[in-house]
Amino acid sequence: xxxxxxxxxxxxxxxxxxxxxxxxxxxxxxxxxxxxxxxxxxxxxxxxxxxxxxxxxxxxxxxxxxxxxxxxxxxxxxxxxxxxxxxxxxxxxxxxxxxxxxxxxxxxxxxxxxxxxxxxxxxxxxxxxxxxxxxxxxxxxxxxxxxxxxxxxxx
Amino acid sequence: xxxxxxxxxxxxxxxxxxxxxxxxxxxxxxxxxxxxxxxxxxxxxxxxxxxxxxxxxxxxxxxxxxxxxxxxxxxxxxxxxxxxxxxxxxxxxxxxxxxxxxxxxxxxxxxxxxxxxxxxxxxxxxxxxxxxxxxxxxxxxxxxxxxxxxxxxxx
DNA sequence: TTAAAATATTTTATGCTTGAAGTTTATTGA
DNA sequence: TCAATAAACTTCAAGCATAAAATATTTTAA
Numbered sequence: 001x002x003x004x005x006x007x008x009x010x011x012x013x014x015x016x017x018x019x020x021x022x023x024x025x026x027x028x029x030x031x032x033x034x035x036x037x038x039x040x041x042x043x044x045x046x047x048x049x050x051x052x053x054x055x056x057x058x059x060x061x062x063x064x065x066x067x068x069x070x071x072x073x074x075x076x077x078x079x080x081x082x083x084x085x086x087x088x089x090x091x092x093x094x095x096x097x098x099x100x101x102x103x104x105x106x107x108x109x110x111x112x113x114x115x116x117x118x119x120x121x122x123x124x125x126x127x128x129x130x131x132x133x134x135x136x137x138x139x140x141x142x143x144x145x146x147x148x149x150x151x152x153x154x155x
Numbered sequence: 156x157x158x159x160x161x162x163x164x165x166x167x168x169x170x171x172x173x174x175x176x177x178x179x180x181x182x183x184x185x186x187x188x189x190x191x192x193x194x195x196x197x198x199x200x201x202x203x204x205x206x207x208x209x210x211x212x213x214x215x216x217x218x219x220x221x222x223x224x225x226x227x228x229x230x231x232x233x234x235x236x237x238x239x240x241x242x243x244x245x246x247x248x249x250x251x252x253x254x255x256x257x258x259x260x261x262x263x264x265x266x267x268x269x270x271x272x273x274x275x276x277x278x279x280x281x282x283x284x285x286x287x288x289x290x291x292x293x294x295x296x297x298x299x300x301x302x303x304x305x306x307x308x309x310x
Numbered sequence: 311t312t313a314a315a316a317t318a319t320t321t322t323a324t325g326c327t328t329g330a331a332g333t334t335t336a337t338t339g340a
Numbered sequence: 341t342c343a344a345t346a347a348a349c350t351t352c353a354a355g356c357a358t359a360a361a362a363t364a365t366t367t368t369a370a
Contacts, residue, residue: 012181013291014283020294021186021282023301028183029228031176031301036358048326066348073184078327078352081165085325102335102348127176128169133303139175145297146178148185191328203356221318232365233357257318257365279323 028033031130038126042135043119048074053108053116056092062107064097091115162222186285193281198274203229207237208263208271211247217262219252246270 013086032047039045056063063071069079083106086092091112099105108116131139187202194200210226211218220227224234238261239245246267252258263271286294 013294014279016245016294016298017283017286017289018279020289020298020301023298024179024183025187027301027303028179032226046325073188075328076349077351093291100336107184124169128172130303130328131172131175133173134175136171137234139168139171142297142300143171143175146175146182148182148285151185201355230358231319232321236356256368
């Protein structure tokens with residue numbers, strides 16, 4: 001009734017999942033730390049700023065504040081501060097929405113688009129290097145495997 | 156000379172790796188958000204506090220401040236504040252290191268160990284549920300695959 | 311011996327993040 | 341009409357995170 005070493009009893013599924021989570025967390029934190037460092041030294045910016053620019057870059061007509069927080073899944077108040085600082089730097093502008101004086105549409109400026117283009121190219125290169133151990137096929141497979149249903153929508 | 160749809164040209168490896176990274180980031184952020192929510196509502200604590208307790212729980216004799224930041228790979232100054240607050244709550248104590256008046260050893264109190272035991276059990280259950288789509292074998296395989304060499308040690 | 315370098319830690323300045331409360335403007339329904 | 345509710349956004353308080361500067365102590369080496 002002894003079991004061989006390579007087997008994994010069902011009872012241990014919880015431990016294996018915990019191990020996977022800890023590995024996942026360690027990996028993503030490591031990559032994030034390297035990205036943060038690169039963004040800081042190469043572009044004097046931050047990951048959250050890049051995230052906001054990336055979201056805006058996909059919408060020619062800009063996004064309302066609440067749409068940005070929706071896309072990025074961060075809180076409203078958070079976006080306010082980041083947009084404030086990006087606007088100070090002239091990378092984007094708040095445009096009043098005609099017909100609704102509560103809302104503002106946030107759009108990138110030309111300067112913002114140009115700066116983002118450079119940052120996005122560097123970002124892709126950094127990631128490609130850090131994930132260089134994965135072939136295109138492996139990457140594609142793993143991307144599919146990590147489709148967690150835990151996209152808890154909003155709530 | 157046309158290629159079939161399912162093929163992935165080597166040229167696209169960079170794009171596939173970027174896609175994998177974005178998926179990884181989205182997944183871990185989603186799980187982290189759920190954990191933060193659970194820790195807040197169930198234990199009135201935070202993920203960083205749990206991380207510090209988890210690190211200390213593995214060392215009966217405690218850790219020095221710089222060892223905590225080393226294990227968790229966060230900055231020294233960061234640990235100061237978290238340990239301050241955990242100490243205020245009586246979950247751990249700073250003990251002077253004999254022979255080196257600069258250093259302090261941080262140890263969990265009995266209260267801290269008891270509280271951590273409850274939190275760790277809940278944490279494992281939450282993760283097991285969120286990663287329920289992976290069998291023990293799948294989890295084990297993925298954990299191995301994500302052994303990135305980018306454990307940049309310290310630098 | 312003692313000045314310089316290294317080590318351990320805290321402090322400071324800045325920014326990200328959340329949840330909750332507050333403000334202004336729009337919409338709804340009696 | 342007009343009070344109540346909802347929506348869009350900002351402000352606030354607290355905590356997390358970093359890098360850089362400051363403090364105190366220990367070690368090294370001239």
